[in-house]
Amino acid sequence: MSVPIHIQPDETFVLNVGPQHPATHGVLRVKMEMDGEYIVNAETVIGYIHRMHEKMGELKTYPQYYMNLSRMDYLGALGYSHGHVLLVEKVAGIEVPERAEYIRAITVELNRIASHLFWFGAFVMDLGGFSPLMYALQDREHILDMLERITGSRLTYSYYRFGGLYNDIDDQFIESAREFIPRMRKSLKKYHKLVTGNIIFIKRLKDNAILSKETCRKYGASSAVARGSGINYDVRKNEPYSVYPEFDFDVPVYPEGDSLARYNVRMAEIEQSLRIIEQGLDKLPDGPIMPKKAPKIIKPPAGDYYQAVETARGNFGIRLISDGTKVPYRLKLRSPTYSNMHLFDETAKGMLIMDALAFMGSLDLVIPEIDR
């Protein structure tokens, strides 16, 4: 068995990071050509959990396909469902009651916080700090409990309907949401104390993997990746949808472009989401949650439609080409992580493996959403 190994001085070796590796958080595989600890070349390989969501979109009717959307991203599922229902409502001309839209905004923002919290914990764990994950999960648990009460599930929600919602929120939900906001603000302060101010944390992330605006634009990056590089782009502000124009919130933008900026953007986004939830609860109108005349069978007129939403992971777009039948002719999902991930190959060149994996953590990759 013993084969002698002859290593030439300038020889590189290939390291397969994944598909099963603690840093990739799923089944992403990165083929890294290494020179010692330095990455000469990195190539992300995807498709290990490809489930043909786009093809399913061409086979299923609109209500049947709706379930697939929340299976794409298991951490921020509501944002994806939101995109789909908004598109179908726009295409089929369904009026949505205002109360339903407010509740959608509140739940989407709650889900965004839950997703960011999980990312926060996992990211710090990538850097070797274990405890913040547990704290973050405890806060996330509060959100999941709240959402479970009204939606009936904890991760893969199917809460929205074309035209409204499946279930109205009750006083208990509102009460616990109001309780949650100050509690989360307190936790955020604790996280900043525990993690953000930590000297090792700052030293590792400052100037780590600086992404220029041009690189972000070239790869179509969105979410905190783009906003961390100084691109002020948030679908909620730039192409407003739902009731977002009625909320007063900021889009956190950091110009540095390093991993610390991406971290800061996401932490600031939690704060902004809390503001949106607060305003949503204050402004929440009474009324029905489903329109009186919601069509049973959805048959949009032939045409080419597009709807973008800002999910926890970034700019999620659905392009729908309809031929006037019950099923779409083509349904293209533009998933944000897919674009964000491809930044890795170019940026990781010449980096140390430690820094590269910290950078990968800062991209907030959710693999099922890349593979679809």
Add this chain to the structure above:
Amino acid sequence: MELTFFNVAVAVTIAIGFAAINAAYLVWAERRGAGRIQRRPGPNINGPLGLLQPPLDGIKLMAKQLIIPGGADKALFIAAPVLAMAPAIVSFVTLPFSDTIVAHNLNVGVLAIFAFASLGGISLLFAGWSSRNKYAVMSSVRAVSQAIAYEIPMLVTVITVVMIAGTMNLTDIVAAQKGGIWNWNIFPFKAGLFNPLMTMSFLIFFICALAETNRAPFDLGEAESELVAGFHTEYGSMGFGLFFMGEYANIVVGACLTTLLFLGGWSCPFGLFPGVWWFLLKIYVIIATIIWIRWTFPRTTIYGLLNLSWKILIPFSLFNLLLTAGLLKVF
């Protein structure tokens, strides 16, 4: 005490037993401590407070098959975990717990312990190299560069202490610090030797002890999020168990040394009732601190780690050595 075979055998058995029990129960303490820090119970099912967890884990590990990967260097692969555990245990033979409780009072006790400790680096190198796994090789290379970088400031700091005490005998080093907290080497008020940098020296020694035992935030050798499990990626069964126990035995050795060299060993801070209980109290406070640090801090980078050693710790410890030598000459 007369040096008969019986005496030596009993003393060595007690020392090794102390090391082994500590190593096993520190795993439990670490998991309970981590649980407390992370707001979860930790192991609490087996026995009261989960105290039966370590022996049961040991049985579980021993019942597992030791898989030697194809193409691995068998001899080194088997030798590595033994080399990780054995030197740490042997160190206990020369570690004094009080002026009477010591298995073998060696005149060059400090030297012997550091000689044993440096074997730990070799075990990591063996483990990484013999596993025939890219992650393990990368990890062992890291571990060796780390061991070299941190042994230097550690030894320089120890030389400072040895110079102050004028002996390498650990019992005598402690005897030189007796008489209250202001006589400990950590504090700069020592009679006739006002060296304000000794507190920093203590910190340097503590940081180096963390790095030498591969503990967080310097656990680059087994950085889970990058190198899967580092040098012990390919180890299962008791091979892994020995690495694990070796790590904790090394922590105890590190804590004992810190106490003996800087915190006055078994002497009491207020000069009352010196004895082994003070020593145990001090080492467990240090161990608790080490556990606490692990579950609070993220990991450093490899260049951050080496920069810290070569650019800060080594110059500083050398400077302190010179300063101490000068002060000793003057006073």
